[in-house]
Structure formats: C-alpha cells, structure tokens
Amino acid sequence: MTAVVETEGLTKFYGTRRGLEDLTLEIRPGEVFGYLGPNGAGKTTTIRLLLDVIRPTSGRATVFGADTRDPRVRARIGYLPGELALEGRERARDYLQFLADVRGGVSRGRIDELAERLDADLSVRMGELSKGNKQKVGLIQAFMHEPELLILDEPTSGLDPLVQQEFLAMVREARTAGHTILMSSHVLAEVEHVADRVGIVRAGRLVAVEDIAALRERAVRHVELHFDAPVPKESFDGLPGVRDVVVQGASLRCTIDGRPDALIKAAARYTVVHMVSAEPDLEEIFLTYYSEEEGRHAHAGA
Amino acid sequence: MPTLVRKSLGEYRRALIGWTVGLCAFLGMYISIYASMMKDPETFSRQAIAKYPGAFRDLMGGMTDIATGRGYLQAVAYQLLGPLLFTMCAAILGNRAIAGPEEAKTLELTLTLPIDRRRLLLERWAALTLGLLGVALVTLAVAAGASSAADMDVPFGSILAAHTGLFLLVLFFGTLTLCVGAAFGRKQIALAVVGVWGVAGYIVETMGRSIDAISWLRWISPVHYYLDGRPLYQGWPYGDYLVLLGATAVLLMTALLAFERRDVGV
Ligand SMILES: Nc1ncnc2c1ncn2[C@@H]1O[C@H](COP(=O)(O)OP(=O)(O)OP(=O)(O)O)[C@@H](O)[C@H]1O
Ligand SMILES: [Mg+2]
Numbered sequence: 001m002t003a004v005v006e007t008e009g010l011t012k013f014y015g016t017r018r019g020l021e022d023l024t025l026e027i028r029p030g031e032v033f034g035y036l037g038p039n040g041a042g043k044t045t046t047i048r049l050l051l052d053v054i055r056p057t058s059g060r061a062t063v064f065g066a067d068t069r070d071p072r073v074r075a076r077i078g079y080l081p082g083e084l085a086l087e088g089r090e091r092a093r094d095y096l097q098f099l100a101d102v103r104g105g106v107s108r109g110r111i112d113e114l115a116e117r118l119d120a121d122l123s124v125r126m127g128e129l130s131k132g133n134k135q136k137v138g139l140i141q142a143f144m145h146e147p148e149l150l151i152l153d154e155p156t157s158g159l160d161p162l163v164q165q166e167f168l169a170m171v172r173e174a175r176t177a178g179h180t181i182l183m184s185s186h187v188l189a190e191v192e193h194v195a196d197r198v199g200i201v202r203a204g205r206l207v208a209v210e211d212i213a214a215l216r217e218r219a220v221r222h223v224e225l226h227f228d229a230p231v232p233k234e235s236f237d238g239l240p241g242v243r244d245v246v247v248q249g250a251s252l253r254c255t256i257d258g259r260p261d262a263l264i265k266a267a268a269r270y271t272v273v274h275m276v277s278a279e280p281d282l283e284e285i286f287l288t289y290y291s292e293e294e295g296r297h298a299h300a301g302a
Numbered sequence: 303m304p305t306l307v308r309k310s311l312g313e314y315r316r317a318l319i320g321w322t323v324g325l326c327a328f329l330g331m332y333i334s335i336y337a338s339m340m341k342d343p344e345t346f347s348r349q350a351i352a353k354y355p356g357a358f359r360d361l362m363g364g365m366t367d368i369a370t371g372r373g374y375l376q377a378v379a380y381q382l383l384g385p386l387l388f389t390m391c392a393a394i395l396g397n398r399a400i401a402g403p404e405e406a407k408t409l410e411l412t413l414t415l416p417i418d419r420r421r422l423l424l425e426r427w428a429a430l431t432l433g434l435l436g437v438a439l440v441t442l443a444v445a446a447g448a449s450s451a452a453d454m455d456v457p458f459g460s461i462l463a464a465h466t467g468l469f470l471l472v473l474f475f476g477t478l479t480l481c482v483g484a485a486f487g488r489k490q491i492a493l494a495v496v497g498v499w500g501v502a503g504y505i506v507e508t509m510g511r512s513i514d515a516i517s518w519l520r521w522i523s524p525v526h527y528y529l530d531g532r533p534l535y536q537g538w539p540y541g542d543y544l545v546l547l548g549a550t551a552v553l554l555m556t557a558l559l560a561f562e563r564r565d566v567g568v
Binding site for chain 2: 085098141
C-alpha cells in the first residue's frame with residue numbers, strides 16, 4: 001500500500017535559521033503517528049510544509065501520492081493549526097458552516113454531534129472564546145468532514161482532562177474508520193495510548209521513528225523497590241539493563257533501560273513490600289537518543 | 303455568489319457601513335452649505351481665495367471658480383478630501399484581504415481549505431471591489447441628490463463621470479494595498495506604500511505640475527489620471543480611466559504571482 005504522507009529530504013530554512021532539515025518520513029495508511037519533540041524542534045514547520053502554507057527550501061513532500069501544491073489534496077485533510085487563531089464577531093457555528101461549505105459540505109448534525117461530545121458552545125462570538133473553547137472549535141472543524149487524513153498540531157493543548165479523553169476517543173474512532181492521523185506533541189504520555197508509531201524530532205532533525213511498543217522497551221525508567229528486610233547490594237550488581245543501583249537498608253533505587261525482567265527476577269528472591277516505577281518521560285528518551293547520536297558521531301570521527 | 307466572496311463581504315460589512323455613513327455625512331454637509339454661501343458669492347469667493355496662500359490654492363485645484371456649482375463641488379468633494387477619505391477606506395479594506403488575517407494568524411486555516419491561492423486572492427479582491435462599488439454607488443446618490451437640492455446646477459452626467467473616476471482611483475489604491483499585503487503579509491508596509499505613493503502623487507499632480515523638474519513624475523501618479531481630465535467640467539476622460547483600470551489589473555496580476563510563491567505567516 002502506498003504511503004499517505006511521504007517526504008524525501010524535506011528541508012526548510014527560515015533565512016539562515018533552520019526549521020527542518022532532511023526529513024525523510026513515511027506515514028502509512030490507517031496508522032496514528034505521534035510526532036514528538038521539544039519546543040522549536042520543527043514539528044509545526046513539518047506540518048505547515050505538508051499543508052503547503054510554507055514551501056520547502058529543498059526536498060519534496062507528497063500527500064496521497066500528489067504534490068502538496070494540489071489543492072484537491074486538502075479536501076481530504078482535516079487540519080488543526082498549532083497556533084490556532086479565531087477572532088472577530090462571527091459566531092463559531094457560522095464559521096464552521098463556512099468551512100464546511102468550502103469543503104463541499106458535511107453530513108447533517110455532524111457539527112452539533114461533535115460540539116456536544118466536546119462540550120463546546122457554538123453560539124459564542126469567536127473573539128470571545130476561551131483558549132480551550134477555541135481549541136474545541138478547531139477540533140470540530142478538523143474532524144467534521146470525516147477526512148481520510150487528520151493532521152493535528154498539538155491537539156490537546158488547552159483542553160481539560162475530560163475533553164482530552166473525549167478527543168482521544170475521537171482519534172480512535174477515526175482510526176477504526178480506516179483514517180490516518182498525524183499528531184504532534186511535546187510529551188509521549190499524550191500520544192502513547194493512541195499512537196502506533198512515534199517520530200522524534202530534535203533541533204530540526206528526525207532522530208528516531210519507533211513503534212510505541214519498541215519505544216517503551218528502550219525507555220529509561222526509574223524503579224524503586226522496598227523489601228521487608230535489608231538486602232545486599234551485590235545481588236543487584238551487574239544485572240543486564242540495570243544501572244545506578246543504590247541500596248539503603250531495605251530499599252533499592254535504580255534505573256533500567258528497556259525491560260525490567262532481570263531486575264524483577266533478582267528481586268523475587270526477597271520479599272517485596274512496595275514498588276514504584278515512574279513512567280518513562282520523553283526528555284530522557286530524547287537524551288538517550290541524543291547521546292547515541294553523539295556517540296555515533298564520535299565513532300565516525302575516530 | 304462564491305462562498306469566499308460572500309464571507310469576505312460579511313467581514314467587511316461593518317467597516318463598509320461605517321465608511322459609507324461617514325462619507326455620505328461629509329458629502330451631504332459640505333454640499334448643503336453651498337446654498338448659504340451662494341447668498342453672497344462675491345464675498346465668499348474673495349474670502350476663500352484670500353484665506354489660502356497660492357501654493358495651497360494649487361493644492362486645492364486652483365479654486366478660481368469656487369463660487370460656481372462645479373467649482374465648489376470639485377473643491378470640496380472631488381479634489382482632495384473626498385478622494386483622501388475614500389482612499390483611506392479602500393486601504394483599510396484592502397488590508398483586510400490578506401495582510402490583516404495573516405498578521406492575526408487566521409489566514410492559515412483559510413489557506414488550508416481546498417481552494418488554490420489564486421482563487422482565494424481573486425475572490426477576496428472581488429469582495430473588495432464589490433464593497434467599494436457599493437460605497438461608490440451610495441455616495442454617488444448622495445452627492446447627486448445633495449447637489450441638486452442645493453441648486454448647484456451640475457448635470458448628473460458630470461457627477462457620474464467624476465464619481466466613476468473616484469471609484470477607479472480608490473479601486474487602484476485598494477488593489478495596491480491588497481497587492482503589497484499579498485506580497486509581504488504586513489499591513490504597515492502596505493499602508494506606507496499607499497500613503498507615500500498617494501500623497502506624493504497628489505502633490506506632484508497639483509503643486510508640481512508647474513515645476514519642470516518634477517512635472518514628468520505626473521505620469522506615474524495615479525492621481526494624475528483622476529484629476530487631469532477634469533471630468534466634472536469636461537465629461538469622461540476615457541483614456542485616463544483606462545490607464546487606472548489597466549494599472550489595477552497589473553497590480554492584481556502582481557498580487558497573484560507574489561502570493562502564489564510565498565510562505566504565509568512567517
Ligand atoms: N517564521 C519563522 N521565522 C524564523 N524562524 C522560525 C519561524 N518559524 C519557526 N522558526 C524556527 O524553526 C524552528 C522550528 O520551529 P517550529 O515552530 O517548527 O517548532 P515546533 O516543534 O513546532 O515547536 P513548538 O513545540 O514550540 O511548537 C525553531 O528554531 C524556530 O525558531
Ligand atoms: Mg509548534
């Protein structure tokens with residue numbers, strides 16, 4: 001099957017400032033792709049290139065096999081801008097109706113249904129909407145024509161936890177319907193429950209594309225174990241994937257890379273009364289990838 | 303009507319109503335005091351001329367016949383203030399087409415609709431043109447009505463000819479604003495270009511026509527093609543009006559080309 005989004009050496013410089021460099025990426029039909037990276041990494045730049053709002057310095061991008069310049073492609077995309085601006089005296093409902101008209105109409109009741117799900121009041125003038133409510137209007141317009149490809153730039157920003165859950169449910173439904181989703185975020189936690197794959201971009205470069213499952217395996221995790229009696233440190237030395245072991249009486253702290261298997265087996269020899277495992281946070285995954293990159297460069301240099 | 307034209311007109315509506323009311327009030331007031339001035343045309347004419355130094359009279363188009371209906375109408379409505387106000391209206395609306403929404407960041411979502419950029423710009427321009435035409439028609443009715451009520455004795459045909467020129471002039475400046483906005487995405491730049499070209503063009507056409515060193519510049523002044531034919535006195539200056547229309551078309555083409563190849567919102 002051909003890719004829904006395909007980029008090859010996609011590069012964007014803003015003057016001399018790097019926005020994105022040499023991005024080669026493929027997004028497959030029917031997958032949810034999480035696009036992760038810290039501030040200024042190049043996520044919005046990538047997305048704007050895909051929607052032909054800005055033009056690449058070099059490289060190329062296709063969506064549904066067509067050049068991004070082709071306006072017909074955009075009829076099949078639902079887009080939520082990262083810096084969504086809605087203003088003026090127009091009421092949200094009228095604006096949504098306008099967008100729907102230009103896109104060739106949406107099925108009846110669809111706008112109301114989405115508004116109800118997200119708990120959005122569409123009778124408010126757009127300039128008077130709160131940040132979160134603007135985001136809801138943005139989501140409604142992105143989802144309302146049931147597009148085959150959803151491109152969402154930081155979709156959950158400004159949403160309260162309940163609405164975030166509803167949004168994730170909408171993403172799952174879209175995937176069930178066979179649609180493809182590209183969504184960006186700063187944190188893995190926000191996408192890990194819906195994404196099939198994630199790409200990590202850093203300082204304009206794609207540093208990794210991984211299956212979510214594989215990424216979890218590679219993730220760094222801090223683990224704390226409490227036993228019913230003091231344990232000898234030696235039992236935990238040299239375990240594969242376990243480092244920074246600190247034993248203080250009956251408690252143990254360490255860092256694991258990837259699978260916790262060896263640690264669990266070693267701990268099973270004692271009586272474990274309590275265990276804390278912090279969720280791997282994205283920053284550490286970044287650092288892992290980053291130091292790997294550095295390492296590789298150092299090797300290449302030597 | 304195409305969706306985008308209708309939508310843009312909706313966005314312009316309040317501004318259009320405001321400017322129409324303002325321009326009509328201005329025209330109606332100035333034209334209606336003509337009757338009271340004409341109770342003593344001699345004194346009025348002498349006073350008017352004495353009040354302004356020579357250079358300023360040039361700027362106002364001479365004012366030698368200010369005591370006649372045509373002269374008065376030209377001086378108050380069609381010479382300086384009328385075009386100035388109407389041009390400001392056109393520039394403000396012209397900025398609402400591209401540069402305004404771009405600075406407000408609302409243009410991004412519009413651009414990602416399944417319409418190509420050329421059509422987006424053309425429909426925005428069409429809405430601008432229709433809006434300005436609406437203002438022109440209403441103000442024409444007021445100018446004609448008020449001048450006949452004030453017994454100015456200027457035939458409707460002459461007023462129509464002058465008003466058409468006014469419309470073409472402001473359409474030119476509105477399109478210029480839209481064009482600069484489409485090329486650079488900044489309202490300030492567009493206003494600066496319109497302001498400089500408009501004011502310099504006006505001065506060159508009025509005070510500068512007798513100064514050899516700069517009088518050739520009249521050819522690149524849009525105001526020249528509006529004032530030089532004296533439509534209120536001599537009827538339709540077709541050639542001049544065609545130049546204004548042609549220049550507008552060139553600006554529109556430029557806007558299309560520039561907008562087509564640009565990064566939006568950076
Ligand atoms: N209009 C612009 N002009 C100049 N540089 C820009 C512009 N837009 C983005 N950049 C630069 O390009 C880089 C990537 O920016 P981008 O907005 O794509 O990051 P991002 O990943 O979306 O970040 P965030 O998470 O903060 O939204 C940054 O270094 C930024 O400074
Ligand atoms: Mg961003």
